Structure formats: structure tokens, C-alpha cells
Amino acid sequence: MDEFTNRVALVTGAARGQGRSHAVALAERGADVVICDRCEDNAAVAYPLATKEDLAETARLVEAAGQRCIAVQVDTVDRSAIEALVARAEAELGRIDIAIANAGVSAGAPIQDLPSSQWAEVIGTNLTGVFHTIAAVSPGMVARGYGRIVTIASMLGRSAAPGQAAYCASKWGVIGMTKSAALDLAGHGITVNAVAPGNISTPMVHNDALYRMVRPDLENPTRADVAPVFASLHGQPVPFLEPFEVTRAVLFLVAEASAHITGTVMPVDAGAAAKVT
Numbered sequence: 001m002d003e004f005t006n007r008v009a010l011v012t013g014a015a016r017g018q019g020r021s022h023a024v025a026l027a028e029r030g031a032d033v034v035i036c037d038r039c040e041d042n043a044a045v046a047y048p049l050a051t052k053e054d055l056a057e058t059a060r061l062v063e064a065a066g067q068r069c070i071a072v073q074v075d076t077v078d079r080s081a082i083e084a085l086v087a088r089a090e091a092e093l094g095r096i097d098i099a100i101a102n103a104g105v106s107a108g109a110p111i112q113d114l115p116s117s118q119w120a121e122v123i124g125t126n127l128t129g130v131f132h133t134i135a136a137v138s139p140g141m142v143a144r145g146y147g148r149i150v151t152i153a154s155m156l157g158r159s160a161a162p163g164q165a166a167y168c169a170s171k172w173g174v175i176g177m178t179k180s181a182a183l184d185l186a187g188h189g190i191t192v193n194a195v196a197p198g199n200i201s202t203p204m205v206h207n208d209a210l211y212r213m214v215r216p217d218l219e220n221p222t223r224a225d226v227a228p229v230f231a232s233l234h235g236q237p238v239p240f241l242e243p244f245e246v247t248r249a250v251l252f253l254v255a256e257a258s259a260h261i262t263g264t265v266m267p268v269d270a271g272a273a274a275k276v277t
């Protein structure tokens with residue numbers, strides 16, 4: 001029997017990147033999977049977000065693994081929308097046992113130039129969206145006495161970087177919320193943990209806007225041009241990790257056997273956490 005047979009998992013921001021990797025890995029191990037993504041660009045974010053076609057492709061991959069999939073265009077900033085998705089999943093699939101609050105955006109500027117629109121978008125998606133996700137799934141988990149919740153923070157949830165005030169505030173906030181939620185839900189068979197990735201090879205990192213931010217000295221910086229800058233943020237001499245490296249940590253934390261691991265932060269960051277006191 002696969003490890004997650006008869007489990008139902010929700011993954012937000014699952015149209016591509018790390019979210020798709022988590023959704024497909026859970027399906028390959030026996031879980032039915034509920035996925036959502038906003039599938040819409042935002043003026044405050046300087047790179048394209050996922051598309052409806054991306055979300056459909058993740059659904060196809062989940063179903064190709066032999067599992068049921070509910071895929072809906074939902075913005076996690078909209079509490080009623082994520083609550084409606086959870087209600088539909090509980091009605092059609094019976095429950096949600098596992099929730100991965102993964103949806104996130106990156107946008108930044110030096111704080112003296114940071115527009116309120118960017119602040120609102122980053123805090124809205126990365127912090128409030130995670131709250132909405134936990135708030136939506138936890139009542140059913142409490143009623144059933146079982147749940148595994150993982151939030152996706154960042155190495156910038158325990159450190160700082162220039163131009164990242166909003167992103168850092170959101171991810172430090174995710175870690176504080178995760179720990180508090182772990183205590184709130186501790187008596188109900190529910191664990192809540194954070195994973196803190198380093199630089200992961202997804203469209204959030206590999207885009208012209210970020211490349212230009214880290215190499216303002218070049219007109220059209222390439223991946224090779226930015227690699228040394230990204231490597232300097234890690235401890236090991238590697239610029240980027242693959243999404244499945246984060247998925248491995250997620251799979252560990254959402255396992256039934258991880259019953260007494262809660263309120264923790266697991267870095268998947270090539271040693272960056274070792275540099276934080």
C-alpha cells in the first residue's frame with residue numbers, strides 16, 4: 001500500500017513549480033489531490049504567474065498517477081473562495097488530511113521605494129493567504145482528529161536581504177503563524193510545520209526581473225551571470241536546488257509517522273540556515 005493511500009491533500013499554488021512537484025509526488029504515493037492557483041498575473045509582481053493551462057497540466061499529471069484531482073482557479077487572498085474549495089473537496093472526496101500552503105509571490109524594492117501595492121500583494125498572498133488556507137482546512141481536521149499542515153516559508157523567513165522587506169516580513173510571519181497554529185492544533189492530532197527553501201529552480205527565480213535585480217551591472221544577465229550571486233546566499237557552493245528537494249521534506253513532514261514533529265522549521269537551503277544565529 002502506498003504511504004498516502006486514502007488520504008486527501010490540498011496544495012495551493014500548484015499550477016507549476018514547487019506546488020506541482022508536491023501535488024504530483026503525493027498522487028504518486030496514493031493521495032487524491034485538490035489543487036488551486038490564481039492563474040492570473042498581478043501588476044505588483046514583475047514576472048508572469050501561472051496560467052490555467054499550467055493548472056490543467058498539474059491536474060493531468062495527478063490523474064496520470066491514478067488519483068482523483070479537483071483543480072480550481074482560486075486566489076488564496078479570497079477567504080471565501082478557499083473555504084468554498086475546501087467545502088467542495090470535503091463533499092466530493094470526504095475530507096482533507098494534508099494541506100500544503102505553498103502559494104507565494106516575490107516582489108521587492110528598497111524600503112524607501114517600496115510601493116504599497118507591492119507590500120499589499122506580498123503580505124496578502126504570502127502571509128494572509130497562508131492564514132486563509134490553515135483557517136479553511138483546520139475545522140474539518142479538528143472534527144476528524146487528524147491533520148498534517150505544511151507552510152512554505154523561505155530562508156528569508158529567518159534572515160534578511162536588500163530589497164526584500166515585504167518578502168522577509170511575510171516569511172518571518174509565516175514561521176510565527178506556523179508555530180502558533182501548531183500549538184492551537186496540538187490537542188487535535190494535527191501537526192503544523194514550515195519548510196524553508198533556499199533558491200529553488202522555478203519561474204519565481206528564473207525570470208528577467210530578478211536576474212536584473214541581482215545583476216544591475218548587466219543589461220541582459222543570463223542564468224550563468226546570476227549563478228554566483230545565488231550561490232553566495234547558500235552555504236554549499238550551489239546556486240539552485242530542484243523543486244523535488246523541497247518535496248522530499250514536505251513528504252516527510254506530512255507522513256502519518258511524523259505525528260510528534262510539530263511547530264518546526266525544516267530548511268532545504270544548501271546550508272544557508274547555518275549562517276543565521
Ligand code: NAD
Binds near residue numbers: 126
Ligand atoms: P512559482 O512562482 O513557480 O509558484 C508559485 C505559484 O503560486 C504560481 O503558480 C502562482 O501562480 C501561484 N500563486 C501566486 N499567488 C497566488 C495566490 N494569491 N493564490 C493562489 N495561487 C497563487 O514559485 P515557487 O518557487 O514554486 O514558489 C512556491 C513557494 O515557495 C512560494 O511560497 C515561495 O515564496 C516559496 N519559496 C520559493 C523560493 C524559490 O527560490 N523559488 C525560495 C523560498 C521560498
